[in-house]
Amino acid sequence: MRLITNILFLSLGLLCLWLASSQWGIGYDPDSIIYEDVAENLFAGYGISRFDFSTGERYPMTNFPPFYPIVLGILSQVIGTVADSARLLNTALWGILWLIVYAWVKRDNQAHTIAWASASLLMLNLFIFQVFGTSWSEPLFLVLGFSGLWFIISYRKTWQWRDLILAGVLFACAILTRYAGVALVATAFMILLTVQNQSWRNRVTAILTLGIVSGTPLLMWLLRNVSVRGDVANRDVGFTLVGLPQLDTAVRTIGSWLLPIPELTVNLIVIGIFVLLIGWMVIQHRNTNNQADTIAIMMRWWVLIYVLFIIVSFTLLDPRIPFNYRILLPAWVGLIIGIGRWIALNWHRFGRGQQLIWRLTIIVLLCLNALLSLNWANVLLRNGQQYSGALFQKSVLIQALRDNQPSASLYTTNNFLFHYLTDQPADLLPYADTNNFDAWLTTLPDEPIQIIFFNSLSQRSWESADQLEASLPVTLLESDSAVNIYQLERP
Numbered sequence: 001m002r003l004i005t006n007i008l009f010l011s012l013g014l015l016c017l018w019l020a021s022s023q024w025g026i027g028y029d030p031d032s033i034i035y036e037d038v039a040e041n042l043f044a045g046y047g048i049s050r051f052d053f054s055t056g057e058r059y060p061m062t063n064f065p066p067f068y069p070i071v072l073g074i075l076s077q078v079i080g081t082v083a084d085s086a087r088l089l090n091t092a093l094w095g096i097l098w099l100i101v102y103a104w105v106k107r108d109n110q111a112h113t114i115a116w117a118s119a120s121l122l123m124l125n126l127f128i129f130q131v132f133g134t135s136w137s138e139p140l141f142l143v144l145g146f147s148g149l150w151f152i153i154s155y156r157k158t159w160q161w162r163d164l165i166l167a168g169v170l171f172a173c174a175i176l177t178r179y180a181g182v183a184l185v186a187t188a189f190m191i192l193l194t195v196q197n198q199s200w201r202n203r204v205t206a207i208l209t210l211g212i213v214s215g216t217p218l219l220m221w222l223l224r225n226v227s228v229r230g231d232v233a234n235r236d237v238g239f240t241l242v243g244l245p246q247l248d249t250a251v252r253t254i255g256s257w258l259l260p261i262p263e264l265t266v267n268l269i270v271i272g273i274f275v276l277l278i279g280w281m282v283i284q285h286r287n288t289n290n291q292a293d294t295i296a297i298m299m300r301w302w303v304l305i306y307v308l309f310i311i312v313s314f315t316l317l318d319p320r321i322p323f324n325y326r327i328l329l330p331a332w333v334g335l336i337i338g339i340g341r342w343i344a345l346n347w348h349r350f351g352r353g354q355q356l357i358w359r360l361t362i363i364v365l366l367c368l369n370a371l372l373s374l375n376w377a378n379v380l381l382r383n384g385q386q387y388s389g390a391l392f393q394k395s396v397l398i399q400a401l402r403d404n405q406p407s408a409s410l411y412t413t414n415n416f417l418f419h420y421l422t423d424q425p426a427d428l429l430p431y432a433d434t435n436n437f438d439a440w441l442t443t444l445p446d447e448p449i450q451i452i453f454f455n456s457l458s459q460r461s462w463e464s465a466d467q468l469e470a471s472l473p474v475t476l477l478e479s480d481s482a483v484n485i486y487q488l489e490r491p
Helices: 002-020 030-046 067-079 082-106 112-123 126-132 138-158 161-175 179-193 200-229 244-258 264-284 294-316 325-349 352-383 396-403 415-422 437-442 465-471
Strands: 049-051 058-060 409-412 449-454 474-479 483-488
Touching: 002 082, 002 112, 002 126, 002 352, 030 049, 030 067, 030 082, 030 415, 058 200, 067 082, 067 138, 082 112, 082 126, 082 138, 082 325, 112 325, 112 352, 126 138, 126 244, 126 325, 126 352, 138 161, 138 179, 138 294, 138 325, 161 179, 161 200, 179 200, 179 294, 244 264, 244 325, 264 325, 264 352, 294 325, 396 415, 396 483, 409 415, 415 449, 449 465, 465 474, 465 483
Parallel strands: 409 449
Antiparallel strands: 049 058, 449 483, 474 483
């Protein structure tokens, strides 16, 4: 029965994710397009380089770590395309992460049912599917990171240097997938530092070894960035305090992970129910000796350190970081493992009434999440998503732009999207609220200019074709549901 239930939910999730992208492909956004460009440029002989969406030139990439696009590039040599490689990779990583969460909770012969419920409640959620259904680096980061932490626990039990080295290699790959991987190393340092049955010399030796193995590739990458571009990671240092908008987004995100209904009231109710249930259990069983469980301790450290890393990054480096399901997911995975682990350790101490409440709550949430996720897969099967949506892929005009490059200079409301659909560069239009378009017009070259206006996913506050026509002297040449093509008229 254990094997059957595991196979059943793994099959359901994998089928849901695979079907969602079977018609129109895996989801794409600006980050995904950069990853694809780097993967293609690498095997075209341009090195780890990006495509300039305005000029068409290539330049060394420094703002993103390189491991995910390198993996995509390698897979594409076997599978055929980068998009198909991302789809296959992220689908496989979904199943692997389900198994990792299950193994974390069940480790040391804990209850199968609780481990299964923890993994399924985490992974059978449409926002989790959205992360794995888009060509993003988070799935690879999660699998590498939590696999590395697994070997740290193994090292604490066996004291085999092999486990420590494997953890360091996995952390190094995770850091080169997302810079947030340094929080994994910090978590491992705390676990190694608090080993009671080891001398301080052994602790320091283990920490130094792990730091060298996991940090050397990052150091080499940053030195390369400085040598080719003159900056470490293309980040500007500033200061921005975390405020109510970030707190509001975080609360909505946590609530949607439990029940994916984007209503703040529903989110607060669901979170409140869970907090009450967990608080009730903690108060009743606070005197148990399970507080010393190393896995639970590690997950607490991980959640704390990762959240602090995100806050510091937002405050000092990038105030555009959204506290959404994509950014906070690594902390959520750790929190679910920690809670699942605590429940597994104390389950036999719960009364029948407490066990019944937990069972009913999990069953209801699993059923609702499964139904909403299947609906998500059905919607994506029919419409696609984001930049790879059916709206764009079925457009005759976009197909014509891809096959026949216009002789005029091109401007667009989304040059990421334009490049993804046509493999061509285009300049961006000014912001829609620009006060003096006449001054902008005087800067343009004296040659024919066409404007590609996307009716969906436009940037720089361009919301409608009527807005464009009222702002600039244009003549409509062609249009369909996805795009309008204008001629810019000037004296």
